Amino acid sequence: MITSLNDKITLNNGVKMPGFGLGVYKVEDGDTAIHAVRTAIDVGYRSIDTASFYDNERGVGLAVQESGVPREELFITSKVWNDQQGYESTLKAFDESLEKLGMDYLDLYLVHWPVSGKYKETYRALETLYEEGRVRAIGVSNFHVHHLENLLADCKVKPVVNQVEYHPHLSQLELKAFCEKENIQLEAWSPLKRGGLLDEPILVEIGKKYGKSAAQVILRWDIQNHVITIPKSIKTERIRDNADIFDFKLSDEDMAKIDGLNKNERSGSNPDDF
Ligand SMILES: NC(=O)c1ccc[n+]([C@@H]2O[C@H](COP(=O)([O-])OP(=O)(O)OC[C@H]3O[C@@H](n4cnc5c(N)ncnc54)[C@H](OP(=O)(O)O)[C@@H]3O)[C@@H](O)[C@H]2O)c1
Numbered sequence: 001m002i003t004s005l006n007d008k009i010t011l012n013n014g015v016k017m018p019g020f021g022l023g024v025y026k027v028e029d030g031d032t033a034i035h036a037v038r039t040a041i042d043v044g045y046r047s048i049d050t051a052s053f054y055d056n057e058r059g060v061g062l063a064v065q066e067s068g069v070p071r072e073e074l075f076i077t078s079k080v081w082n083d084q085q086g087y088e089s090t091l092k093a094f095d096e097s098l099e100k101l102g103m104d105y106l107d108l109y110l111v112h113w114p115v116s117g118k119y120k121e122t123y124r125a126l127e128t129l130y131e132e133g134r135v136r137a138i139g140v141s142n143f144h145v146h147h148l149e150n151l152l153a154d155c156k157v158k159p160v161v162n163q164v165e166y167h168p169h170l171s172q173l174e175l176k177a178f179c180e181k182e183n184i185q186l187e188a189w190s191p192l193k194r195g196g197l198l199d200e201p202i203l204v205e206i207g208k209k210y211g212k213s214a215a216q217v218i219l220r221w222d223i224q225n226h227v228i229t230i231p232k233s234i235k236t237e238r239i240r241d242n243a244d245i246f247d248f249k250l251s252d253e254d255m256a257k258i259d260g261l262n263k264n265e266r267s268g269s270n271p272d273d274f
Pocket residue numbers: 022023024025026049050112141142163164188189190191192193194195198215230231232233234235238241242268
């Protein structure tokens with residue numbers, strides 16, 4: 001289990017990834033993105049999760065440059081979007097992402113969604129990029145067990161990460177167990193259910209005990225479950241507070257209470273219908 005904001009988890013190819021990071025979905029490019037990423041880096045975040053679809057890779061890249069933190073101390077993730085999938089088009093999408101970010105490599109590149117009939121070719125392009133040393137690790141996002149089984153049957157390079165919707169209303173037990181068995185690290189998107197869990201009485205109640213907010217309780221639950229988490233915020237205070245979760249530990253009883261909130265309820269799309 002990670003014990004600090006930039007503590008790292010060793011992925012199945014030996015690359016180390018921070019267990020906590022900033023997500024930037026729906027963060028407007030330009031000043032907003034630059035402010036959010038700069039703030040996070042100043043607070044001590046070392047991992048940033050963007051995607052070509054978020055249309056803010058330029059802002060993320062500028063913030064990284066302005067931060068003065070050496071590139072090799074940061075962990076930058078991007079993703080190939082659905083309409084870019086396919087072998088050649090993914091290679092092109094990767095070049096475009098790097099150009100926008102102003103970087104010469106990525107730490108992690110993900111297949112954003114398992115587009116039916118395309119995701120294996122897309123992943124093959126990621127393997128090429130990995131073999132060429134242009135990305136340090138490759139993985140997938142929004143893959144159910146059946147997508148992973150299908151990919152694992154053919155791939156040369158095992159995905160290091162599966163980034164999926166994961167929060168106390170969607171605890172993905174079967175997928176989590178499968179990923180653990182295969183040594184594929186689970187990473188939580190929408191860990192706060194986009195704000196939809198913050199009034200949950202049980203979480204508020206547990207938080208009171210530790211002097212923490214419901215958001216902090218959820219993010220701590222992720223860490224104690226060995227799930228990488230990347231909450232998004234553009235607000236300085238929240239960026240700081242969300243990372244302030246390394247000075248308490250949820251008891252087994254409280255972990256079980258949070259587990260009990262699961263309803264298999266998504267805030268985003270089901271990968272089988274998207
Ligand atoms: N792979 C995928 O398909 C996929 C899909 C969705 C998301 N993601 C990634 O996962 C990241 C996180 O997911 P998300 O952005 O969907 O949702 P989230 O992190 O669960 O929630 C973000 C929302 O919660 C608010 N918030 C953040 N911290 C808060 C706090 N301490 N108290 C109250 N409100 C708070 C934010 O508002 P403010 O900004 O105003 O603070 C924002 O509206 C994304 O940014 C993206 O990087 C990936």
